[in-house]
Amino acid sequence: MNKAEFITQIAGDMGTTFIAAKRFVESFQRTVTNALAEDDMIALHNFGCLYTRKQGERPVRNPKTGEPVTLVPRTTVRFKPGKLLLEAINKHK
Structure with missing residues (x-):
């Protein structure tokens, strides 16, 4: 969608x-x-929570060249589904 x-x-x-x-x-x-x-964390009752998570600096590889590179620290967003959301999506399977 x-x-x-x-x-x-x-x-x-x-x-x-x-x-x-x-x-x-x-x-x-x-x-x-x-x-x-x-x-801030966003909690939508019975749906889920959106929150940020800090990721530290870490070594990675460039998939094209195989060259090692250091990924700079960044913030990512996580979603934790609520109980009713999980029940609703698993009920149809």
């Missing part, structure tokens, strides 16, 4: 226009991005 399909689905579920749903999705993206940039 791409972004336009996602927005269309939300618009249908909410009974609103595509434009209103698009504004909601873009606002949600900005809010999540700003919170994670400030190192």
